[in-house]
Amino acid sequence: MMNRHLRKAAVVTAAITAGLLMTACQNGSAAGGDSSSGKETKESTAVTDKAAASSDSKSSTSKGVSGTFSNGTVTYLAPGKYIVSAPGKDDQQFFVADDTVIWGYGQVCGGPGVGEGQEGGTRCTEAELETAAKKGFTAEVKITNGIATTLHDTPQQ
Incomplete structure (x- = not known):
């Protein structure tokens, strides 16, 4: 039955x-x-x-989010996609493009006082950014329409 x-x-x-x-x-x-x-x-x-x-x-x-996220923690989300968690702001996802400028001051690549960049930073690759973001690091990220135009890590003291 x-x-x-x-x-x-x-x-x-x-x-x-x-x-x-x-x-x-x-x-x-x-x-x-x-x-x-x-x-x-x-x-x-x-x-x-x-x-x-x-x-x-x-x-x-339609436009993505635009703005500057200072002293934010950058973490890896997916290939080419990251999240920045800045104090006083909501977490923001962003993409990196071929023309995104990535400056390292010791957390992503290079070291303080080394290289050709702003205040001694070193130009980094997206692969170096991905490796550092998997661990997490502090940075300033300038985003235009959801895509990072400039990203530089906070110099290590």
């Missing part, structure tokens, strides 16, 4: 899952001009066009 109920429950679950999967696959085709019923009204086309225009305008005007 119990096995019969379990089999019915399994069959019903499989049927519902299959129905949901088939429905999910059809949603993308309606926006492309092929609706599942074969008919598309002017109203549905207008709504689709308006939604597409709205998302395009948001993506071109």
Whole structure:
């Protein structure tokens, strides 16, 4: 008796899952001009066009966070993605780009009073930044639209 109920429950679950999967696959085709019923009204086309225009305008005007995060602790999140935790501010995730300038004063790379950078810092690579961030270090990070433009660690005393 119990096995019969379990089999019915399994069959019903499989049927519902299959129905949901088939429905999910059809949603993308309606926006492309092929609706599942074969008919598309002017109203549905207008709504689709308006939604597409709205998302395009948001993506071109959307901006990430910008600002300077001083005395923040930088930690590794994922390749090319880090978090800075500055006092008095919320934790902020940021990306590094190919043109991000990374200065080391002993925590990321180099040492105090060494190199060609500001006040003796050394220009660091992203690989050195990643290694240091996995341990965590104190730095000042300047972020524009969610991407670090300049990052320099706090000189070790």
